[in-house]
Each structure stands twice: as C-alpha cells, then as structure tokens.
Amino acid sequence: MNRDTLALYSIFLLLVLLQVMLFNNLYLFGFINPMVYLFFIVVYRFENDQTLFILLSFLLGFAIDFLSQSGGAHTIATLTIAFLRPIIIRSAFGVTSEIPSSFQNDSRILSKTAFLALLIGVHHLIYYSIVFFNWNAFYLILKNTLLTSVFSLILIALVSSLYKKLNDS
Amino acid sequence: MQRIFNALVQFRNPILYFVLLGTSLLFLNNRSNFHQSQLHNYSLYFSQSLYGVSHRISNYFQLKKINDQLLQENRALKELELKSNGIALYPTALKTKRRFPFQVKAAHVIKNSFLNQQNYLIIDKGAKDGIEEEMAVITDRGIIGIVKTVSEHYASVISILNQDLKINVRLKKNPAFGTLSWKGKNPIDFQVEDIVMNAGLEKGDTLITGGMSSYFPLGIPLGKITDFERNIQSGYYTISTELFEDPSQVYYVYVIENLEVKEINVLNKELPK
Numbered sequence: 001m002n003r004d005t006l007a008l009y010s011i012f013l014l015l016v017l018l019q020v021m022l023f024n025n026l027y028l029f030g031f032i033n034p035m036v037y038l039f040f041i042v043v044y045r046f047e048n049d050q051t052l053f054i055l056l057s058f059l060l061g062f063a064i065d066f067l068s069q070s071g072g073a074h075t076i077a078t079l080t081i082a083f084l085r086p087i088i089i090r091s092a093f094g095v096t097s098e099i100p101s102s103f104q105n106d107s108r109i110l111s112k113t114a115f116l117a118l119l120i121g122v123h124h125l126i127y128y129s130i131v132f133f134n135w136n137a138f139y140l141i142l143k144n145t146l147l148t149s150v151f152s153l154i155l156i157a158l159v160s161s162l163y164k165k166l167n168d169s
Numbered sequence: 170m171q172r173i174f175n176a177l178v179q180f181r182n183p184i185l186y187f188v189l190l191g192t193s194l195l196f197l198n199n200r201s202n203f204h205q206s207q208l209h210n211y212s213l214y215f216s217q218s219l220y221g222v223s224h225r226i227s228n229y230f231q232l233k234k235i236n237d238q239l240l241q242e243n244r245a246l247k248e249l250e251l252k253s254n255g256i257a258l259y260p261t262a263l264k265t266k267r268r269f270p271f272q273v274k275a276a277h278v279i280k281n282s283f284l285n286q287q288n289y290l291i292i293d294k295g296a297k298d299g300i301e302e303e304m305a306v307i308t309d310r311g312i313i314g315i316v317k318t319v320s321e322h323y324a325s326v327i328s329i330l331n332q333d334l335k336i337n338v339r340l341k342k343n344p345a346f347g348t349l350s351w352k353g354k355n356p357i358d359f360q361v362e363d364i365v366m367n368a369g370l371e372k373g374d375t376l377i378t379g380g381m382s383s384y385f386p387l388g389i390p391l392g393k394i395t396d397f398e399r400n401i402q403s404g405y406y407t408i409s410t411e412l413f414e415d416p417s418q419v420y421y422v423y424v425i426e427n428l429e430v431k432e433i434n435v436l437n438k439e440l441p442k
Contacts, residue, residue: 050182058189062196071201075193083186130197133207 008044012060015040020067023155031144034151035074037064038123039159041081042116046089057082070131077127081119088118113157120152121145240421244275247309247423254377254388270429271386274298276306276422281328283356283417288328290314292422295322305384305425311391311414312336313422315384324424330356330416337379338391343368346379347408349391356417359392361408366399368406376410383433386425 019037026033040060044053061078065071081088092115093108124145132141177184197204252269276298280291294300296319306313306326314326314334327334329351336349338361345368347361361376374394380387392412400407427433 051185054182054185054189058193062193065196071204072193072197075196076190079186079189079193083182130204133204 004045011043012040012056016060016063016067019064024068028151029147032148032151034148034155035120035123035127036152036155036159038078038081038120038152039156039163041078041085041119041123042156042160043163050086053085054079054082073127073130076130077123080126081123084122085119088115088122092118116153116156117149120149120156124149124152240275243309243421244273244423247307248273251386251389251425254386269386270427272426272428274300274424274426276300276324276424278420278422279323281417281419283328283330286332286353288330289317290326290328290419290422292324292326292424293322294424295320295324297321299426300324300424301426303384303430304427306422307385307389307425308414308419308422311412311416312378312385312389313414313416313419316424328416329359336385336391337381338376339379340364340368340370341375341377341390345370346381347406349376349410352409357392357412357415359410359412361394361410362405364406364408366404366406370394370397370406370408372396383427383430384425386427 015037019035023036024033028034037060041057044056058075058079061075064074064078068074093111125141128141128144128148198208199205248271251271251273274294276292276294278290279293280289282288282290290306290313292300292306300316300319302316302319304316306316312329314328314331317325317327319325329336329349332351332353334350337346338349339346345364347364349359349361352358352360364370372394376391376394378385378387378389378391390413392410394408395411396409398407
C-alpha cells in the first residue's frame with residue numbers, strides 16, 4: 001500500500017465521519033445539508049482503476065446511508081455519479097478520462113467549476129428524486145437540488161483548495 | 170468461452186454498476202416503507218397497463234366466443250320473454266299454472282332475399298340441431314317466417330316478405346283478431362285485414378301475434394298501426410302497419426319449436442272442412 005492509496009482511504013473514512021457527524025446535522029435555512037463526501041468522487045485520480053472506483057463509491061454511499069439511517073438514496077446517487085464520471089469529465093474538460101490529468105493539476109478554473117457543478121448537480125438531482133420519489137414533488141426536487149448544490153459546490157471547492165495546499169506543502 | 174470472458178472484462182464497469190444499483194434498490198425497498206409503497210404503486214401501475222393491453226388483445230380474439238355465449242343467453246331470455254308476453258295480457262293467468270309448450274333455438278341467417286314477391290331465407294341450423302318443418306322463426310323485435318324445408322345442417326324459411334304467408338295477429342289493447350300480410354313493396358310495410366269494425370283502434374296501436382296458430386306463441390310485438398280505413402260494406406278494417414323489425418336486415422334469429430304441434434294437428438284433421 002503506497003502513500004497515495006493510504007491517503008485515499010484516509011480521505012474516505014474522514015469524509016464519511018465528517019458527513020455523518022457534522023454536515024448531516026447542519027440544516028442551513030432549515031433544510032440544506034451540503035454533501036461534502038462527494039469530494040471523494042472529485043479527488044479520486046482520473047487515471048486510476050474505474051472498476052475499483054465504482055465499488056468504492058458504492059461503499060461510500062452505503063456507509064453514509066447506513067450511518068445516517070436513510071433508505072438508499074446516497075448509495076444510488078453516488079454509485080451512478082461514479083459510473084457517469086468519465087462522461088462528465090469528457091464534457092467538462094474536453095479530454096478522455098484515460099489521459100492522465102488530475103483535477104488538482106488542471107489550471108483552467110472554468111473547466112474545474114463546470115466539472116464540479118455537473119458532478120454535484122447530477123448527484124443531487126438523483127438523490128432528491130429518490131428521496132421524494134414522486135412526480136408531484138417535481139418542483140420540490142428542483143428547489144432542493146439547486147439550493148443544496150450551491151452549498152455543496154462552495155464547500156467542496158473550499159475543501160479541494162485546502163487539500164491542494166496541503167499536498168503542495 | 171474466451172469471448173464471453175473477454176466481453177465480461179470489457180463491460181465490467183457497466184455490469185458492476187447495474188449489479189450494485191440493483192442491490193441498492195433492494196436495500197431501498199427493504200429499508201424504507203415509503204419507497205416500498207411507492208415502488209409497489211409504480212409496479213402496480215405498470216403491470217396494470219400491461220395487463221390492460223393484453224386483456225384488450227385477448228378480448229378481441231374472444232369476441233366470437235363471447236358473441237355465441239350472448240346468443241345462447243339471449244335464447245334463454247327470449248324463451249322467458251315469450252312466456253311472459255302472454256302473462257301480461259291475462260293478469261289472472263298468474264293464479265293458474267299455464268303450460269308453455271314452446272322452446273327456442275338460436276340460428277344465423279346465411280341468405281336472405283327480399284326483392285322478390287316470394288322471398289326465402291336460409292339459416293345455418295338444420296335437422297341435426299332439431300329444426301323441423303313449420304317451426305316459427307323470430308328475431309328480438311318481431312317475426313321472420315316459418316321453416317319450409319330442412320336439410321341436415323341448414324333450413325329454408327318462408328319469409329314474411331312473401332304474399333302467400335298470412336300471420337294471425339291481434340291488437341295489444343284488445344283481443345280483436347286479424348290477418349297480417351305483406352303489401353309486396355317496402356319490406357316493413359304490411360297490411361292487416363279482417364279486424365272487425367266494432368273494435369276501437371287508433372294510429373300508433375301495437376300489433377302482436379294472436380296465438381291462434383300453432384306456430385307463434387301469443388304476444389310477440391310486431392309493429393305499429395300507421396293508417397287504417399273503415400270498410401263499411403264488409404264491416405272490417407283495412408289497416409296499414411309498419412313492422413318494428415326490418416326483415417331484410419336480420420342476422421340473428423330464433424327458431425321456435427312448439428312441442429305440442431302434433432297434438433294440435435291431430436285435432437285439426439278431425440275438424441269438418
């Protein structure tokens with residue numbers, strides 16, 4: 001187990017704990033709980049094994065679901081976003097996921113933001129669709145998706161810049 | 170084998186994704202009552218739609234069978250209706266038990282002529298189905314004719330669109346008898362003769378079968394009086410009538426069998442001519 005892998009699993013555990021103990025109890029404006037654990041999807045290196053990534057994402061979602069007593073919405077949303085990540089990378093950066101270029105080294109701020117926004121938006125849309133699971137709640141799903149996405153985006157951007165600084169130092 | 174394995178390796182990510190997705194859906198179903206009931210609703214909706222489509226399709230192919238069943242049911246009801254026709258005309262008849270010696274069989278018309286002066290029909294039931302000569306043929310709204318000849322599977326019927334055929338009729342509101350026959354032109358225009366003038370009648374009165382023949386039971390509604398003429402010299406009305414049923418457009422008919430026709434015929438023969 002090399003240093004990178006160790007760091008990855010530490011991040012995994014840390015994110016689960018942070019999400020369950022801190023962010024799930026935040027209730028900004030009464031209903032917004034930013035999903036910071038998505039940082040794992042961002043930080044997993046593009047050139048690493050995709051199969052392992054899907055499996056790890058499933059475990060991540062499952063752990064969050066398990067510890068926050070929710071049905072399975074986190075699992076499904078996280079699993080799907082992990083499966084779709086190559087497509088999102090392609091549409092955000094205009095490169096294939098096989099080309100070794102990690103998010104942290106990419107300097108184009110617009111591409112980074114697009115990647116984060118797409119990832120978080122799709123994840124939240126799936127998550128709230130499953131939570132409400134009802135056609136009649138369509139506007140409620142959209143509202144929750146948009147507002148929560150904004151806060152998740154801000155927090156994940158903060159965390160990733162922090163992570164970059166830690167890595168550089 | 171190698172190719173299957175290669176394909177599995179190549180598509181390992183989608184396969185893994187869908188397997189895990191299925192697992193998490195199972196978890197969702199088991200852990201949350203709300204999702205369980207919602208999933209149940211959706212599956213019910215889909216299965217109902219599917220069932221509805223297949224039901225409609227299979228229904229279509231069963232139409233013929235259902236049609237035959239309905240025809241059989243109608244046949245049974247027709248028998249009851251014929252029985253009750255007579256009861257309504259004689260309210261006291263309920264007190265005494267009357268015999269009703271008529272039986273009904275359903276049949277289809279396979280040929281029907283109506284352009285000649287002597288018209289005939291052919292129906293798809295014959296001797297094998299218990300059809301005999303001189304049985305009456307009716308529809309749900311009137312009478313059609315009398316069986317003339319019978320083969321094994323078919324029977325020919327003298328249509329009432331035949332000027333040789335005279336039907337014993339009466340008024341529904343009073344028991345004045347007359348004879349119904351075709352005028353020979355329009356298939357629903359008939360005339361009734363021999364109704365005595367002291368019987369009061371009006372336009373629109375209903376004519377029913379008279380029950381004085383061994384062919385038709387009493388009380389089958391036939392048509393309405395459209396016009397009538399007093400014939401002072403003979404003392405009878407000449408009545409124009411319009412049938413309820415157009416005999417040129419029938420497809421389903423009922424053949425009525427009088428179970429006691431032989432008894433009646435024996436007595437008839439003994440009458441002085």
